[in-house]
Amino acid sequence: MPNYNEITLAKELIRFPSITPIDAGVMKFLAKKLTAIGFKCKILEFKDKNSKPVKNLYARLGNSQPNFMFAGHLDVVPPGNMKDWTIKPFSPAIKKNHLIGRGANDMKSAIASWVVAVNNFVSNNKKINGSISLLITGDEEGVAINGTKKVVDYLKKKKEKIDFCLVGEPTNPNKLGEMIKIGRRGSINAELTIIGIQGHVAYPHRAKNPSTSLIKILNEIKEIKFDKGTKDFQPTNLEVTKININNTADNVIPGLARATFNIRFNNKHTSSSLKNRLNKIFKKITKKDKSNFKVDYRVSGEAFLTRPNKTTYMIQDVIKKITKIKPKLSTTGGTSDARFIRKIAPCLEFGLVGKTMHKVDEAVSVSDLKKLTKIYYNILENYLK
Numbered sequence: 001m002p003n004y005n006e007i008t009l010a011k012e013l014i015r016f017p018s019i020t021p022i023d024a025g026v027m028k029f030l031a032k033k034l035t036a037i038g039f040k041c042k043i044l045e046f047k048d049k050n051s052k053p054v055k056n057l058y059a060r061l062g063n064s065q066p067n068f069m070f071a072g073h074l075d076v077v078p079p080g081n082m083k084d085w086t087i088k089p090f091s092p093a094i095k096k097n098h099l100i101g102r103g104a105n106d107m108k109s110a111i112a113s114w115v116v117a118v119n120n121f122v123s124n125n126k127k128i129n130g131s132i133s134l135l136i137t138g139d140e141e142g143v144a145i146n147g148t149k150k151v152v153d154y155l156k157k158k159k160e161k162i163d164f165c166l167v168g169e170p171t172n173p174n175k176l177g178e179m180i181k182i183g184r185r186g187s188i189n190a191e192l193t194i195i196g197i198q199g200h201v202a203y204p205h206r207a208k209n210p211s212t213s214l215i216k217i218l219n220e221i222k223e224i225k226f227d228k229g230t231k232d233f234q235p236t237n238l239e240v241t242k243i244n245i246n247n248t249a250d251n252v253i254p255g256l257a258r259a260t261f262n263i264r265f266n267n268k269h270t271s272s273s274l275k276n277r278l279n280k281i282f283k284k285i286t287k288k289d290k291s292n293f294k295v296d297y298r299v300s301g302e303a304f305l306t307r308p309n310k311t312t313y314m315i316q317d318v319i320k321k322i323t324k325i326k327p328k329l330s331t332t333g334g335t336s337d338a339r340f341i342r343k344i345a346p347c348l349e350f351g352l353v354g355k356t357m358h359k360v361d362e363a364v365s366v367s368d369l370k371k372l373t374k375i376y377y378n379i380l381e382n383y384l385k
């Protein structure tokens with residue numbers, strides 16, 4: 001077995017400037033490392049007519065079940081203002097016991113920890129009772145069209161059975177061990193256009209001002225009490241994110257008024273139940289005002305929850321043993337690729353501390369990284385031995 005170390009491997013991964021959706025050779029590099037451990041690797045490139053091609057990786061070690069999968073991404077967000085960085089973002093360095101570099105936190109280091117944990121586990125065990133696999137995408141930070149979503153479809157088609165999936169995204173707000181994510185809220189964006197009739201402000205009876213209906217609608221939808229939240233989820237919330245009337249004259253009643261809003265919803269709703277409810281309000285108000293509306297919805301994901309099972313509690317115990325903190329089972333935060341994987345396997349997310357995600361001088365504590373390798377090793381040991 002090769003002699004891998006999580007810090008060295010994390011640095012090697014960070015050196016590839018894999019700014020989403022560019023691969024920069026990182027997928028092939030990781031595949032080579034995994035092949036040396038004994039994995040069978042398949043690089044899956046997907047394309048779509050409206051989006052750039054993306055490289056993904058599915059790797060599996062062993063043929064028997066259960067198959068324990070780790071999921072993550074090797075793409076990173078752009079570095080932003082280079083002048084604000086104390087190092088070059090793709091030339092990682094260790095300062096004050098922190099590894100700094102773009103992707104150090106989100107989430108190349110967690111992938112390095114997982115690979116080292118697997119390598120150690122395979123070295124220490126002649127035979128494993130099951131399989132270990134990895135699903136690594138290059139399209140998590142981007143549009144998420146040619147990434148995990150399509151790998152999941154591929155795995156379904158190949159009848160590849162995944163018994164449990166651990167997503168290695170940074171889940172801890174401040175300290176390693178604080179938080180496991182067992183589900184995520186759903187997210188839906190909507191762009192609403194109210195269509196009126198343009199005219200002279202002095203002759204309102206000859207025009208139809210769309211802003212009047214828009215204001216009433218936004219007021220009514222913001223007042224909706226969707227729910228009070230559940231044991232596992234925060235209450236559903238709607239936020240207006242844009243209001244736009246593209247009018248350059250002060251003496252013209254505009255013909256169109258637009259607003260964009262986002263809803264983060266729990267598992268008491270689905271995107272279609274919410275759409276139905278909102279559409280009724282749009283119809284009611286525009287009918288009364290004799291205006292018209294058009295609405296475009298974009299659903300990023302439905303709410304989901306993996307009910308805690310014995311693997312969840314095993315992982316919670318392992319984390320507690322190593323960090324001395326009992327992690328909370330949470331569903332807070334944004335969406336992640338678990339929204340796609342949950343269609344083929346129960347999912348849980350646990351990774352590093354997410355404080356510096358997407359920031360300049362993105363960093364990870366070296367001791368956290370070593371602890372994470374231990375945690376991942378113990379999870380494998382408990383699950384597969």
Ligand SMILES: [Zn+2]
Pocket residue numbers: 073106107140169170
């Ligand atoms: Zn991430």
